[in-house]
Amino acid sequence: xxxxxxxxxxxxxxxxxxxxxxxxxxxxxxxxxxxxxxxxxxxxxxxxxxxxxxxxxxxxxxxxxxxxxxxxxxxxxxxxxxxxxxxxxxxxxxxxxxxxxxxxxxxxxxxxxxxxxxxxxxxxxxxxxxxxxxxxxxxxxxxxxxxxxxxxxxxxxxxxxxxxxxxxxxxxxxxxxxxxxxxxxxxxxxxxxxxxxxxxxxxxxxxxxxxxxxxxxxxxxxxxxxxxxxxxxxxxxxxxxxxxxxxxxxxxxxxxxxxxxxxxxxxxxxxxxxxxxxxxxxxxxxxxxxxxxxxxxxxxxxxxxxxxxxxxxxxxxxxxxxxxxxxxxxxxxxxxxxxxxxxxxxxxxxxxxxxxxxxxxxxxxxxxxxxxxxxxxxxxxxxxxxxxxxxxxxxxxxxxxxxxxxxxxxxxxxxxxxxxxxxxxxxxxxxxxxxxxxxxxxxxxxxxxxxxxxxxxxxxxxxxxxxxxxxxxxxxxxxxxxxxxxxxxxxxxxxxxxxxxxxxxxxxxxxxxxxxxxxxxxxxxxxxxxxxxxxxxxxxxxxxxxxxxxxxxxxxxxxxxxxxxxxxxxxxxxxxxxxxxxxxxxxxxxxxxxxxxxxxxxxxxxxxxxxxxxxxxxxxxxxxxxxxxxxxxxxxxxxxxxxxxxxxxxxxxxxxxxxxxxxxxxxxxxxxxxxxxxxxxxxxxxxxxxxxxxxxxxxxxxxxxxxxxxxxxxxxxxxxxxxxxxxxxxxxxxxxxxxxxxxxxxxxxxxxxxxxxxxxxxxxxxxxxxxxxxxxxxxxxxxxxxxxxxxxxxxxxxxxxxxxxxxxxxxxxxxxxx
Numbered sequence: 001x002x003x004x005x006x007x008x009x010x011x012x013x014x015x016x017x018x019x020x021x022x023x024x025x026x027x028x029x030x031x032x033x034x035x036x037x038x039x040x041x042x043x044x045x046x047x048x049x050x051x052x053x054x055x056x057x058x059x060x061x062x063x064x065x066x067x068x069x070x071x072x073x074x075x076x077x078x079x080x081x082x083x084x085x086x087x088x089x090x091x092x093x094x095x096x097x098x099x100x101x102x103x104x105x106x107x108x109x110x111x112x113x114x115x116x117x118x119x120x121x122x123x124x125x126x127x128x129x130x131x132x133x134x135x136x137x138x139x140x141x142x143x144x145x146x147x148x149x150x151x152x153x154x155x156x157x158x159x160x161x162x163x164x165x166x167x168x169x170x171x172x173x174x175x176x177x178x179x180x181x182x183x184x185x186x187x188x189x190x191x192x193x194x195x196x197x198x199x200x201x202x203x204x205x206x207x208x209x210x211x212x213x214x215x216x217x218x219x220x221x222x223x224x225x226x227x228x229x230x231x232x233x234x235x236x237x238x239x240x241x242x243x244x245x246x247x248x249x250x251x252x253x254x255x256x257x258x259x260x261x262x263x264x265x266x267x268x269x270x271x272x273x274x275x276x277x278x279x280x281x282x283x284x285x286x287x288x289x290x291x292x293x294x295x296x297x298x299x300x301x302x303x304x305x306x307x308x309x310x311x312x313x314x315x316x317x318x319x320x321x322x323x324x325x326x327x328x329x330x331x332x333x334x335x336x337x338x339x340x341x342x343x344x345x346x347x348x349x350x351x352x353x354x355x356x357x358x359x360x361x362x363x364x365x366x367x368x369x370x371x372x373x374x375x376x377x378x379x380x381x382x383x384x385x386x387x388x389x390x391x392x393x394x395x396x397x398x399x400x401x402x403x404x405x406x407x408x409x410x411x412x413x414x415x416x417x418x419x420x421x422x423x424x425x426x427x428x429x430x431x432x433x434x435x436x437x438x439x440x441x442x443x444x445x446x447x448x449x450x451x452x453x454x455x456x457x458x459x460x461x462x463x464x465x466x467x468x469x470x471x472x473x474x475x476x477x478x479x480x481x482x483x484x485x486x487x488x489x490x491x492x493x494x495x496x497x498x499x500x501x502x503x504x505x506x507x508x509x510x511x512x513x514x515x516x517x518x519x520x521x522x523x524x525x526x527x528x529x530x531x532x533x534x535x536x537x538x539x540x541x542x543x544x545x546x547x548x549x550x551x552x553x554x555x556x557x558x559x560x561x562x563x564x565x566x567x568x569x570x571x572x573x574x575x576x577x578x579x580x581x582x583x584x585x586x587x588x589x590x591x592x593x594x595x596x597x598x599x600x601x602x603x604x605x606x607x608x609x610x611x612x613x614x615x616x617x618x619x620x621x622x623x624x625x626x627x628x629x630x631x632x633x634x635x636x637x638x639x640x641x642x643x644x645x646x647x648x649x650x651x652x653x654x655x656x657x658x659x660x661x662x663x664x665x666x667x668x669x670x671x672x673x674x675x676x677x678x679x680x681x682x683x684x685x686x687x688x689x690x691x692x693x694x695x696x697x698x699x700x701x702x703x704x705x706x707x708x709x710x711x712x713x714x715x716x717x718x719x720x721x722x723x724x725x726x727x728x729x730x731x732x733x734x735x736x737x738x739x740x741x742x743x744x745x746x747x748x749x750x751x752x753x754x755x756x757x758x759x760x761x762x763x764x765x766x767x768x769x770x771x772x773x774x775x776x777x778x779x780x781x782x783x784x785x786x787x788x789x790x791x792x793x794x795x796x797x798x799x800x801x802x803x804x805x806x807x808x809x810x811x812x813x814x815x816x817x818x
Contacts, residue, residue, distance in 0.1 A: 003193050004169060008032040009365060010189050010198040012176045012212065014041040016049075016152060016350055017343045018204035019159035019170070020358025021365075026166025028366050033168040034196060036189065038175040039283040041160060042153045044206040045350065047284060048319040049152040050229060050255060050264050052244055053352045054091055056111045056118070056144065060743065060755070061372045063114045065356020072355040073150055080165070082158035085151030089243050089256075092121070092130060094141040096249040102460050103407060104142050105795035106744075111144075112793070113745040113755045119143040120796060130245055132238065132307050149244055149255055152351050159358070179203070179216050179340060186340040200365050202341040207278065207322040209330075209344040214387055218336045219553075220379060221386035222345035223396040224274040224320040226287055228294045229264030231257070231315040235307055248404040250300040260314065261305070265297045266348070268401035272393040273320045287318040323347050323399045325386055325416070330379040331357065332364055335557040341365060342379040348403065369524060373684040380554035383439050391416045408458030409741050410445065410664070412436055422486035423579050423642035427650075431660050434465065439549045441487035444662035446472065460795075461739055465664065466761070472665035473763035476630055479657030480585030482649060483666060485634065486642075487549040489575050491556060493535075494542045497567035500703070502535060502543060505562055507688060507705055509698040512537055517608045517623055520696045522558060527687040527710030531555045532678035536610045536623060544621075544636075545571075548678060562706060579642035583649070584632030586815070587656040592622070592633060595652045600633070607817045616648035626816050628669035629809055671769045672762040672809035674726045680742065680758040681724060681771045689714050690773070692724045692805065719779025727756065727770040728808055729792060730800040738794040740770035745793040746801075748774075756792065765808045774803070 008030055011018045014037025022035045037043075053073060055066040073086040095101035108118040121143050123135045129143065160170050179201055180188040188197035203209050207224040214220075242256040255262045273287060291298075302308040324330060324345040334340045343361050346353055363371040375381070385391065395416035402413075412435075420440040422428075429435070433444035434453050446465045457464035475481050493502060502510040508520035514537050522531040531551060536544045547555045552575065559571055583591065589600045598613040599605060600622075610623035621636040637645050650658065667677075674692070676682045682691040689697075689711060698705075699712060714720070727746065729737040740759025745752045754774030762769045770792070774780055782805060791798040810816070 003171065003174060003191065004034055004196060006188070006197040007034040008198065009034070009200045009202065010196055011035040011202045011204055012189060013037065013044070013204035013206060013209070013344070014170070014172065015044050015046040015204065015206050016042070016156045016159065016354045017346065017357055018202070019156050019163060020354040021202060021204060021343060021361045022163035022168045022170065023159040023166070024358040024362035025365065026163055026168050028362050030362070030366060031167030033163070034198075035163070035168065035170045036174040036176050036191060037170075037172045038208070040172050041170070042156050043283040044208070045319070045321050046152050046156055048286075048317065049348075049351050050253070050262060051085070051150045051152045051351050052253065052255065053086070053150050054144065054147045054244070055352075056107055056116055059376055060114050061374060062376060063111070063116060064372070065360060066352055067116065067146070068359060069352055069355030070146055070148070073155060076155065076158045076162070080158045080161040082154065082161045083151075084155040084158050086148065086155070087150070088146065088148040089241055090143060090145045091147035091244040091246065092126060092141050092143060093246045093248070094126060095139050096137050098139060099406060099460070100249055101139050102795050106460070108142050109745060109793045109796055110743040113743055113752060117145050119145075130242055132305050133245070134304055134306055143243075147244060150351060155351070155354070159354075176212070179212065179337075181216055181337055181340075185338040200339045200341065202343055202361070202365070204343040206344060207274065207320060209322070209342065210387065210392070211277075213334070213342070216337065218334050218340065219382050219384050219387045220330055220334070220342050220344060221382055221392055222322040222324045222330070223272055223389070223392035224278070224322050225396045225400055226271040226273050226290070226318050227264070227321045227348060227400070228267075228290070229262055229317050230298065230313050231317065232261045232263070232308065233312040233314045234259045235261060235311055247304055250304060251297050251401070251404050252301050252304070254305065261308070263298070263301050263308070265294055266400050266403040267294065267297050268398070268405065270397055270400035272396040275389065275393050287320060289316045289318055291316070321348050323396050325392065325395045325399065327399050327402050328377050329353065330382070331361060331374055331377045332370060332379050335380045335553040338561065347399070370684065375679050375683055378554070380557060381550055383552065385419060385440055391419065406458070409460065409739070410436070410463060411458055418442060420487070422484050423639050424484050424486070424646050427643070427646055428484060428660065433660070433662065436663060438487065439552065441549055443487055444484060444660065446662045446664045447660050461736065469664045469668060470763040472659065472661035473668055475657060475659045476585045476628055476661055476665065476669065477764055478586070479659070480583060480587040480591055480653065481659055481661035481665070482653070483582040483584065483661055485580040485582050488580055489547045489549060489552045489555070489573070490578050490580075490636070491545040491547075491559075492542065492572045492574050493545055493569060494572075495569040496541060497564070497569045498541050498543055501563045501567050501569040503701065503703060504564055504705055505559060506535065507697040507707070507711075509701045510535055510537070510543070514539055515609055515611050517610050517625060521682070521688055521693065522555070523688070523705070523707030524684060525707060527707040527714065528684040529678065529682045529686055529688065529691065530558055530684060532676065532682060534625065550679065577639050579637045579639050581635045581637065581646070581649070582627070582632060583635060584626055584628050584630045586631055588632045591649070591653055591656045591658060594655070595648050602818065615645055618645050620645060627675055628666060629673035629675075629807070629813075630815050631818060667760045668763050671758070671760040671771065672765050672807065674771065674807040676724070676771070677758055686724070687711060687714060690720055690722050690724065719781060721777055721779055722773055722775045723780040723805070724757075724771060724773055725754075725785060725803050725805060726808060727772055727792065728765075728802045729768040730802060731767065737768040738797075738799060739768055740792065740794070744770070746772050746774055747791045747793060747798065748788045750789070762808060767808070769808060
């Protein structure tokens with residue numbers, strides 16, 4: 001077979017994702033596309049997928065992409081002439097417990113917020129829609145009429161036909177052996193039949209993606225695991241219009257297919273597969289059956305659908321699918337290589353994601369940035385260590401089950417833990433820390449007794465640690481608390497053009513005196529917030545940038561790709577060598593003065609100042625900042641001195657009421673102050689003006705900055721049509737108000753005008769709080785917010801709320817700057 005020598009875009013992998021990307025690229029007019037499939041199209045995972053098509057996802061943008069997929073399936077057959085097997089027969093999600101019902105009800109409210117039809121069902125109504133079911137033990141369920149099912153192989157071939165009609169070349173039996181790069185940029189692929197040069201390359205290789213990327217030092221963490229389903233023999237009188245049904249409390253899903261039932265499982269304690277590699281000959285292969293492993297869940301299915309007890313099994317299927325460490329797939333341009341994109345790791349939802357993924361990826365490839373905010377699935381969120389095969393295998397044991405497990409707020413993974421620990425880790429554990437995990441870091445969530453830690457209870461209302469967090473917040477407000485923030489990412493930016501580069505990338509003015517701290521954002525060309533950082537000027541040509549743990553590789557890649565051409569500037573990640581503690585509370589100044597000869601007074605050390613100080617026998621950098629709304633300092637400590645500094649502070653702190661505090665308390669207190677959290681309250685689609693952080697922007701600074709023109713136009717337009725507001729749930733009749741988390745609809749006079757982006761209980765103001773965006777074409781004003789009837793919908797129930805622009809706690813910031 002003759003292969004092309006070059007293309008605009010080469011796609012590696014002929015599963016449904018790769019074929020959808022090829023199809024959508026041609027729709028944008030990018031027709032010089034080559035897709036290379038190592039064996040036959042669909043032969044990896046796509047061919048044996050169950051073909052479920054559901055639309056409610058965890059965020060608005062992901063739901064919109066899933067909705068687009070359903071709409072596309074509805075017209076793809078007519079467009080291409082290729083049958084897809086799409087049937088919009090709806091889906092049912094059922095609950096056996098009141099906790100599961102609340103989870104589903106919260107999802108239903110969220111779906112309504114996104115314009116997704118959903119209806120609560122009684123047990124009798126469930127029986128009406130799914131007659132073979134036994135409703136024993138059910139408490140209710142929800143009906144999603146726009147969901148359905150599709151034939152995965154057929155819909156893939158429809159993408160292929162559409163792509164070929166648009167000019168793309170789809171090649172089978174062409175194995176890509178390596179991604180070709182030059183000077184940090186993808187320039188093509190090497191195949192078994194020779195090279196193909198390209199301007200952009202997409203890895204859509206399913207469970208082969210990790211190894212292909214790892215050859216060139218790129219991290220795409222995923223691992224194959226066994227996925228089981230059974231297909232029954234024909235069932236007489238089985239209704240042909242049965243909806244897809246999910247019984248997550250029993251780890252199962254059901255799909256009618258040609259008079260038979262397909263019953264699949266996402267069980268806890270799954271089986272990783274392919275730890276020693278995948279055979280070169282693997283193509284439409286299956287894995288040996290393991291009835292013993294799946295029998296407990298099959299038995300529950302037979303109780304739920306009694307006809308299964310009388311029906312033979314025609315097929316017991318076991319096939320591999322790839323899963324990621326956080327159960328979210330990988331999309332977008334990789335951190336390491338310019339022009340190299342990932343579209344892989346779909347965690348058993350590749351079919352229902354394929355249309356939206358193809359559309360988003362085509363736009364991303366064409367425009368150089370995602371068309372909408374896709375932070376949840378952006379491959380740049382991954383960490384380098386996650387390429388480790390043992391880590392991936394161990395985590396995959398848990399990730400399959402998390403698809404159907406309860407999605408509790410604060411729920412922690414239990415497998416593959418402990419890989420990143422601060423120098424204080426053992427001391428924090430000895431103090432009773434309940435460790436949470438982010439980006440591999442072990443971070444204290446709260447502190448408790450041995451008994452409390454052994455009996456963790458998650459909840460949508462008050463989790464078991466509610467009172468512990470309340471005590472930590474009270475101590476921070478009254479005395480002083482110590483927070484381990486070593487997970488925060490630290491970069492050194494140095495060189496003759498360090499200031500020039502930072503000023504171009506940052507919205508704020510960075511030309512400040514040595515020892516001053518700048519809070520700012522890095523914006524994209526649309527004015528959206530790509531990073532939320534502090535920048536400390538250490539010397540004339542030296543700066544320290546601090547950002548959040550999840551953005552470690554994302555932010556450094558963003559910086560490097562946008563440095564002015566020819567600039568002499570060097571950025572170095574020093575996170576591992578620089579531990580960090582936050583000391584916050586009204587007695588923080590007195591505590592530091594007791595262990596240091598330096599002057600921490602308000603006059604000598606004003607807010608926003610940073611300098612090196614003595615502390616015990618060590619030299620550390622102290623920065624006067626806060627994220628909880630109390631007086632305090634951040635301490636940056638060389639890792640080898642970290643344990644000493646911690647011991648000095650805790651010993652002296654006994655006289656000042658010093659206690660440890662965790663990230664749950666931090667979240668509570670930052671909500672009371674309305675401090676924004678990047679990725680929730682501000683992100684790629686939110687400008688600083690909309691997000692309420694316009695004070696960080698220097699619109700008229702010399703030389704300008706990325707996104708400046710957008711902000712200038714937005715300011716000139718006057719009143720903003722969309723703004724971030726602060727929400728407090730009113731407590732009526734002594735009832736405990738509902739907790740807010742994310743995407744609960746905000747309503748004014750009965751109409752949805754926005755949604756919550758993040759939430760927490762504010763222990764200092766004793767109220768359930770949220771931060772959310774609201775929109776009005778005439779402009780969001782204080783007067784509009786102060787009028788009308790405001791409510792929030794939580795689990796299909798509405799609650800009165802107060803809405804304002806300012807903080808609920810210490811709105812003038814007097815405690816911070818005293």
